[in-house]
Amino acid sequence: MSVMQADDKLIRMGIVYDGNFFLHVSNYYLYHHGRNARISLDGLHAFVRSKVAELEGVDPRYCSIVDAHYFRGRLPSKVVEERNRLLSERVFEDILIRQNITTHYLPVSNSGEKGIDVWLALETYELAVLKRFNIIVLIAGDGDFVPLVRKLNSLGTRVMLLGWDFRYQDENGEERETKTSQALQNECTYPVMMSALIDDKNETGNSVINNLFVPSPPYPRATVRAPAEYGASHVASADDDDTVYEGRIKRIKEGYGFITAPQLEGDIFFYHLDVVDGDFQTMAEGDLVEFKLGKNDKGITAREISLKDD
Numbered sequence: 001m002s003v004m005q006a007d008d009k010l011i012r013m014g015i016v017y018d019g020n021f022f023l024h025v026s027n028y029y030l031y032h033h034g035r036n037a038r039i040s041l042d043g044l045h046a047f048v049r050s051k052v053a054e055l056e057g058v059d060p061r062y063c064s065i066v067d068a069h070y071f072r073g074r075l076p077s078k079v080v081e082e083r084n085r086l087l088s089e090r091v092f093e094d095i096l097i098r099q100n101i102t103t104h105y106l107p108v109s110n111s112g113e114k115g116i117d118v119w120l121a122l123e124t125y126e127l128a129v130l131k132r133f134n135i136i137v138l139i140a141g142d143g144d145f146v147p148l149v150r151k152l153n154s155l156g157t158r159v160m161l162l163g164w165d166f167r168y169q170d171e172n173g174e175e176r177e178t179k180t181s182q183a184l185q186n187e188c189t190y191p192v193m194m195s196a197l198i199d200d201k202n203e204t205g206n207s208v209i210n211n212l213f214v215p216s217p218p219y220p221r222a223t224v225r226a227p228a229e230y231g232a233s234h235v236a237s238a239d240d241d242d243t244v245y246e247g248r249i250k251r252i253k254e255g256y257g258f259i260t261a262p263q264l265e266g267d268i269f270f271y272h273l274d275v276v277d278g279d280f281q282t283m284a285e286g287d288l289v290e291f292k293l294g295k296n297d298k299g300i301t302a303r304e305i306s307l308k309d310d
Contacts, residue, residue: 009062011052014133015045016124017101018140019072020116024178025164025194030255031272032168035198035213038254041099043211044162048137050208052160055190056135067131070096071120074105121148128157135160138188143181149188160190242292246308249287259289259302268293270302278307 026039045065053060096103104123106115120140125148128136136152137160138145149159163180170176185191194212203209247261247268258267270291272280278289288310294303 009058011056011058011063011134012132013048013052013063013065013067013135013137014124014127014131015048015065015068015101015137016120016139017068017070017072018117018120018138018142018145019070021140021142022070023072028164028166028168028178029213033166036255036271036273037213037215039212040214041095041101043208043213045099047208047212048160048162051190051192052135052137055160067127067133068099068101069104069120069123069127070101071104071116071123072106073108073116075108117142117144121145124148125151128152128155133157135190137162141178141180141184143183146181146183146187149184153187153189158189159187160192161185161188162192162194164195165193166195244290244292245302246288246290249283249285249289252283252285257283259291259305268300268302270305274301274303275305275307278305283307 022039029035030038045068048065049060049063052063056063093103104119106119124136124138127133135158138149139162141163149161152159161180161184163185165179167175167177180193185193197203198209198212245261245263247259247264249257250260250267251258255272257270259270260267268291274291274294275283288308289305290308291302291305294301
């Protein structure tokens with residue numbers, strides 16, 4: 001194939017994230033879905049290339065993500081620090097940078113996130129005009145983006161929509177529902193309902209679908225300190241261990257963390273679902289906790305975790 005022929009087949013794509021929508025979706029899969037994992041940006045981009053290649057009838061090598069932009073409201077640094085989320089936000093920004101995703105933030109006021117949707121639409125249209133994308137991939141669900149899609153269509157730019165529909169119960173037992181606007185789907189060249197694809201049993205062994213999620217973190221193996229007369233530590237037998245240990249949270253991540261305790265050597269992994277007394281979302285490094293030991297195929301973990309007052 002000549003260079004000219006290859007250029008003619010190249011599909012130039014721009015990805016646009018409604019950051020608040022994407023974070024909501026990612027939190028759903030981490031906290032309320034059987035996957036128990038966040039959406040992987042790398043895996044999502046690989047899915048986009050694969051899906052576009054399938055729909056456009058070209059080799060995946062000719063599907064290139066040449067631009068990606070992430071739009072979201074941003075809380076003041078002081079507020080984020082008070083909530084012990086400054087590090088996790090910085091880590092996520094590092095991930096965005098590594099994926100060559102340009103960030104666009106507006107300050108969040110007392111009345112909430114204002115102006116982000118308008119900014120996203122204006123920037124996306126301008127980018128489509130200047131960079132002449134073949135396809136814009138829109139990760140959003142709001143019907144307010146219908147005028148944007150119509151404008152993109154008028155340029156001859158095809159729009160792929162990645163949408164999600166799901167229901168879940170929040171921490172207060174109230175049912176929550178997220179739906180992608182049907183009007184928005186109708187305007188797009190390629191509406192792709194990701195929730196249906198992810199839950200499709202026929203796709204269970206599909207590596208492209210499975211790679212949409214961040215792999216589970218490794219579980220460190222903890223050991224219990226033996227009495228001094230034994231002169232050594234031993235691996236805890238946690239199968240029937242109902243001993244209550246006391247320790248402090250050493251690290252807290254999105255959906256999991258690590259505890260250090262005087263009687264245990266090594267950091268003990270814990271998962272947000274194992275917190276039985278307290279709110280994982282408000283936990284911070286240094287918090288005092290009680291817990292029992294659990295065990296799975298990757299090692300010893302903490303279970304039945306309760307926050308304690310110092």
